[in-house]
Amino acid sequence: MILEINNLSKKYGDKKALNKFSCKFTEGIYGLLGPNGAGKSTFMNILVDAIDRSSGEILYNGKETISMGKDYRNLIGYMPQQQGVYDSFTVAEFLDYIAGLKGLKKTEAKKRIEEVLKFVNLYDVKNKKLKSFSGGMKQRALIAQAILNDPKILILDEPTAGLDPKERIRIRNLISQIGFNKIVIIATHVVSDIEFIAKEVLILDNGILRKKDTPENLLKGIEDVVYEAEINEQDVNSIMNKYTVTSLSKEYAKIRVRFLCDGIPDVDNAKKASPTLEDLYLHIFGDR
Numbered sequence: 001m002i003l004e005i006n007n008l009s010k011k012y013g014d015k016k017a018l019n020k021f022s023c024k025f026t027e028g029i030y031g032l033l034g035p036n037g038a039g040k041s042t043f044m045n046i047l048v049d050a051i052d053r054s055s056g057e058i059l060y061n062g063k064e065t066i067s068m069g070k071d072y073r074n075l076i077g078y079m080p081q082q083q084g085v086y087d088s089f090t091v092a093e094f095l096d097y098i099a100g101l102k103g104l105k106k107t108e109a110k111k112r113i114e115e116v117l118k119f120v121n122l123y124d125v126k127n128k129k130l131k132s133f134s135g136g137m138k139q140r141a142l143i144a145q146a147i148l149n150d151p152k153i154l155i156l157d158e159p160t161a162g163l164d165p166k167e168r169i170r171i172r173n174l175i176s177q178i179g180f181n182k183i184v185i186i187a188t189h190v191v192s193d194i195e196f197i198a199k200e201v202l203i204l205d206n207g208i209l210r211k212k213d214t215p216e217n218l219l220k221g222i223e224d225v226v227y228e229a230e231i232n233e234q235d236v237n238s239i240m241n242k243y244t245v246t247s248l249s250k251e252y253a254k255i256r257v258r259f260l261c262d263g264i265p266d267v268d269n270a271k272k273a274s275p276t277l278e279d280l281y282l283h284i285f286g287d288r
């Protein structure tokens, strides 16, 4: 399976929300990172056929998706950000409604709803209304609706937004189980959501694809940039003024600081540290 994007552009008036975006996706999980306004939603909306592109091609196994029409839309699962519009439905009713929209046959839908409810661990609460659900349960209900039709391409918009760490890990584990035989594209601001499960990470900036590579290769690019040091509290401000600080933590009487420096840092006893995707993100976008 291959989804090929060639020179995809979207203009709103003079604004290029996507500018000649090209890349290829095969089975696996992809993380889509970028600051507000980078073009993530625009890209996802075009992929799920919710908005039209201005120019460019999207090919699924070599076929233009526009000419595939409904056959293409049937391959897609989409998890939007939480909206609360279905709050008066029970989760079983919600999934039944979505199954109808997706054109699943009644008997097939019943079986599939049971399967996905078990998969996201909401089977025991299937007759409870969505409005009584916690944030994490609602996100799992949204994942359930996205995978109802066993899509080949799954698009997830900020799947862990607003969740506590335990629920975030739960959602991440669900996603990594889904990712084996599908193209899964996750747009997120939470870098740790994709750090360990993404086959490749795409970094979008102002409509342009700045980087696309495996996390390992992306991190190699900033191997010599991340430092840690123990400093005194009164030196925090001067380091923050000179460098992009990616974390600060108190250790007894000292402060442990992690910061980015492209040359040799002017900080006593600074030692190189192993980079993370969060460091990479801040290396690209830290000064904005």
Ligand SMILES: Nc1ncnc2c1ncn2[C@@H]1O[C@H](COP(=O)(O)OP(=O)(O)OP(=O)(O)O)[C@@H](O)[C@H]1O
Pocket: 012, 015, 016, 017, 034, 035, 036, 037, 038, 039, 040, 041, 042, 043
């Ligand atoms: N309907 C629209 N009309 C005009 N401009 C738009 C429209 N939708 C998006 N834009 C602009 O296109 C650019 C990309 O927006 P988009 O929503 O795709 O970014 P994003 O990366 O999803 O941001 P966020 O992380 O805030 O959701 C932004 O400058 C935005 O203002």
